[in-house]
Amino acid sequence: MVFSSVSFLFLFFPAVIALYYAVPRKFRAGVLLIFSLFFYACGEPKYSLIMLLSIAVNYLAGLLMTRFSTGAAKKTVLVFALILNLGALVYFKYTDFLLTNIGALFSFEIPALEIVLPIGISFYTFQGLSYVIDVYRGEVPVQKNPFYLALYISLFPQLIAGPIVRYSTVVEEIGNRRENLSDFAAGTRRFIFGLAKKMLLANTMGAIADQIFDGELSNLPAELAWLGAIAYSFQILFDFSGYSDMAIGIGRMFGFHFLENFDYPYISRSVTEFWRRWHISLSSWFRDYVYIPLGGNRVSKPRHICNIAIVWLLTGIWHGASWNFVLWGVYFGAILIVEKLFLLKWLERIPGFFRHVYALLLILFGWVIFRSADISSAGLYLSRMFRPDFQGPDPEFIYLLSNYKLAFAACLLAAVPVSGWLKKAVGRVKNRLLREFLAYYPAGVFSLVLFALSVIYLVNSTFNPFIYFRF
């Protein structure tokens, strides 16, 4: 089940809210757990077992680690937990990729096993790992209640597409939350903004990007290639950050306070800054559980570069079992290394506008690699972006621009912190009554308008006129 579905919005969601707030406080975690398991089972019931197994492994590992007093025994348990967690992830996500490439390397054909990837396995595996590692490090207490740990790993708002919530973030709230109207209202507004990003912006930009990326690339005009790359850049931002907004919003409606996952990444002035603003929960996960344990930057320069390279190789491959994701990780790893070595210092000397352009261009090229079907398609696409023989705007380019002008304008506005600017402007209003009115009512009305539009778009996505109306 996904948030942007009618079944979620007008069955699951009202049911879970109603039941959650109807039962006494001590049963609320149970309500969330049951609904979370049902939420997951709606997508792929048989894969619920994999998730339950992952929960059981992490629960037992946590308990065992507290039972053992020696470091070696604890470490052994941790290693087992890591092997089981990562083993499942590697098996489901990378087996076919590995077999295909081993076959190609040794020039023989290994038939693909066609393993289906369980939904959300990359996210809940990383959440489970964060729990066992933090318990091992003694940074969080072990969770003795298996249902609480199950709730942490399977909590439906962040189960399928993150953000990767660290156990330390919600350890207090798992068993003891205080819901209130202020949080509920803020969560609702956040959920609506996320839904609107997904339904109004991401899906619209996705249609444009798909049309261009999935078309014939060898004849792709440069202007269309740029438009496709821009559309995809908007799509992935609003799709992913929209989902995170919905997850954070729903969490807040039930008293959870998840950390931010996106912070207007396209206003960055360097790639380093971009990765501090984009998918923050993943970057910080790799930082805390891979980069720092490897030594981080407190090692020799070559080792430091090596650490960055390892992290970005893993970041790339985490996104998918394909060489273009590997290349994408390597691409950003290389840029980050260059920025760390000298480029950031140079960038600081040039005007901010050019730094924005620099960052946006590199991000854009990165998304082309990410979106392309394979490395050769990515290369071809990038080469089309710089085709020199411009012969006037392509008809499809004009059509897409004129048809989606409002959507592009909305994307531009939503990609920059307009709400922050407005809040500042409202804060400067001297009249207290007017200031309070402006602070609370327009945002609420705007949210409800966005909600109405999102629902309309959601329902319309199923509009399916029978082929060409031949009455």
Added chain:
Amino acid sequence: MKKTAQILFTGVFLLVLAWFPAATLFSGSETYSFFENRNLAPLPEPERENILSGAYFSEFEEYYVDHIAFRDGMIEAYTFFNVHIADKVMVNDIVITENALLPYQPERAADPEAIALSAAEMAEKYENLSAFTAANGGVFLYVGVPEQSSMLRDSYPSYMNNNGAYLDAVEEAFFQALDAAGVQSLNMRPVYEQSGDFERYYFVTDHHFNMHGAYVCYRSILEAGAALGVAADPLEEEELIYEELPNPYYGSRGRILYNVIRTPDRLGIYRLKDPLPYIRRDNGEEVDQIFFIPEDPKEKITYNVYMGGDVAETVIETGREELPDVLVFGDSFTNPVETLLYASFNRTVAVDLRHNTEKTIYEYIEEYQPDLVLCIRDDTAYLSTDGNGGF
């Protein structure tokens, strides 16, 4: 003020969340979507297999979204927003132009060899039919009608494809092939073009010609028939009363856009000044209307006003043995033409092969021995062997 705003905001949100499932539960169970012209998804049966595979939940989503309360209103609002506020050129695959609502057309390559081959194959089918008609004492006439998007192709924005080159290539190859095969044909495109005002023959919001276009087509058919030795007097305009129905007209394309674009489109009909007695049977059942007009002038109407829409078999007897008989088959372009044709013939048999599987067109000809056999098809279907091209 903050708390009041929060209560109001969350109250409205929760109300909406609760209202939709409740309203859906208590709203009537529709099975058909007028605007989409399709059956709505049925409620899936929960079974072990579909629950375990997850298929049940995706089928339930399809069902729920098809039946959700106020669905048509929401899709209409979507259409209105995209047409009037987002100012889109194309909504729901309909291209919105000043003169017409047109379909989005993916580019079709005009491969002359492939087109010539298909045209020759189609012409051979009509040649056989024409020979069979002649063997049964009649003459065959193929009537080609430009579809609205073909006739109004210049209305497309310059940056959009209109497939004009492809349609022209098909038309030229097809009529040449018919000529070469000795099949009598009538191409309505030059007839409409010669009028100098061909836009008046087409709806803005529908892919068919309108009653004016149908009347010109009817006259042209009778003239062509007379030249082939089938003498039937056409109805002159003085013998007819033109009437524009007050009902809101939902053309095939306007319907996809929920009629959110105001156009001058009205559905017109020609009534006979002197009503002609007739007996009409649709698939053997007696029917007493030519035009199917609802009593309520505010009720939506479609092209189905003409003859009641596409019917597998219609036989109209006027009991005037001195007049010739006609058999007409084709897509829905035939329907408004039939509302005039029956008055010029003794017996009119109309067949729509898309709906009829019991008899072939050859069996109809053999059974009714018509003096004139007409096949009326639009230019997007000249080379199509589907439906009425699949005899």
